[in-house]
Amino acid sequence: MTASTTRCTTAAKPGTPRTSRIAAVAAIAVAGSMLLTACGDQTDKPVKTDQASGRPAIAAPLADRLPQAIRDKGEIKVGSDIAYAPVEFKDKDGKTVGIDPDLAEAMSKQLGVRLVFENGTFDTLITGLRAKRYDIAMSAMTDTKDRQQGIDSETKKKVGEGVDFVDYFHAGVSIYTKKGADKGIRTWADLCGKKLVVQRGTVSEDLAKAESARCVKAKKGKIAIEAFDTDQQAQTRLRAGGADAGSADFPVAAYTVKTSGGGNDFQVVGPQVEAAPYGIAVAKGNTQLRDAIKAAMDAVIANGDYKKILDKWGVAAGAVTEAKINGGS
Structure with a gap:
């Protein structure tokens, strides 16, 4: 993802009165003599790049919190069971929508990378996370000690390494x-x-x-x-x-x-x-990504986007005031 640039064009706004448009044409004629110089000044300026990848630097406040590998590929793969409305589901046009996709979009603005949802059945998401098919799992997943510790909830036997959670909702x-x-x-x-x-x-x-x-x-x-x-x-x-x-x-x-x-x-x-809390699951040991996700969620809560999203879907009763790591019991 690259930072946006300003185009060197000028146009009258739709609905502008004719007299204003005539004045605008005169203004454009004057500005025209300066256009090449102005654009030349912009293109002559060096573009800030990421030292490791050589790509344009990501213009997002929390981009530097992410692991370099995530920044290089420009996306976070999100494992999700996209059939659980209103948390995540497909609309009539086949687009992935819901509470989690909206929160992911808000977090992407903080992190400077896309959060790309990939569909999977719920009971295979943690397995997919361990197998590195996904970077995180975000799917109305309840944060429990059993899941943190990789314990089967029915047999109480160890079945895997477990995951860390970034808790962001209560239900x-x-x-x-x-x-x-x-x-x-x-x-x-x-x-x-x-x-x-x-x-x-x-x-x-x-x-x-x-x-x-x-x-x-x-x-x-x-x-x-x-x-x-x-x-x-x-x-x-x-x-x-x-x-x-x-x-x-x-x-x-x-x-x-x-x-x-x-x-x-x-x-x-x-x-x-x-x-209990819903948590975004992250593989054990991937603490840099976990902490970046937490920072992004805290930023979304602080700037008001979080409240707007929960209000939109009618689930404000489940709101939290801050993200927590492994807060489930």
């Missing part, structure tokens, strides 16, 4: 049902003996498995859990009557209830639970 988990058919479901305990749809690898799936074990212990019947690659697939299953309820992060559940079927398909039941 809980909600249950939703078909509208007008909640089947008496208000809390997680009410799901005993019922069927629940979730996205694979999410906190919703972890909570469902833990609750199902409690149901069995209380002899109330286990929760039949059906997990899908995407939340949209889970929604489709519930909409078709193939389950009693679904569960997703609160912003996602609320957006689904508001938009699916014009607001006539689903309803949120009960309060959100297990409120």
Whole structure:
């Protein structure tokens, strides 16, 4: 990415009265004699370059915080499950939109490189990060100690190195049902003996498995859990009557209830639970990139872009006042 330059052209503004345009023509005639000299002065000035790459220097306040390899390629590859509206999803034109893409765009202005989203299933994002397919993962990912330490949340066994998180949002988990058919479901305990749809690898799936074990212990019947690659697939299953309820992060559940079927398909039941931070995942040991991401998010929070983005998507309730590293529990 190169710094923008000013073009040596002059034009009357649209809608300028005719008399003003005549005056403008006279002014241009006078200025014309100076045009070549002015442009010559600009092109004669040396262009500031990055010493390591020889490319034009990146005009962004936090560019020098990034690892040189990232600056050289001019982009940060972002692993994301782009099917989780309103956090990240494809609009009708196929463009990646949502809370995370908007925040990434705001951070790119601070860092001077593009943040390029690459689609992947949620439960493979951390693996892709370890394999260096992505530089970071940004996908409504809850920061947990298990993920920090590379521990499987179900078996509690070590499965990898773990990741660091830059926390930037706070959200809980909600249950939703078909509208007008909640089947008496208000809390997680009410799901005993019922069927629940979730996205694979999410906190919703972890909570469902833990609750199902409690149901069995209380002899109330286990929760039949059906997990899908995407939340949209889970929604489709519930909409078709193939389950009693679904569960997703609160912003996602609320957006689904508001938009699916014009607001006539689903309803949120009960309060959100297990409120925890969303984190941008960075590979362990890549502390320079992690700290640059944190600095960029703090700058976006401080300059007001963060609030504007959350207000735009109706999720201001999850706002934080600063980014934190590994704040999850």
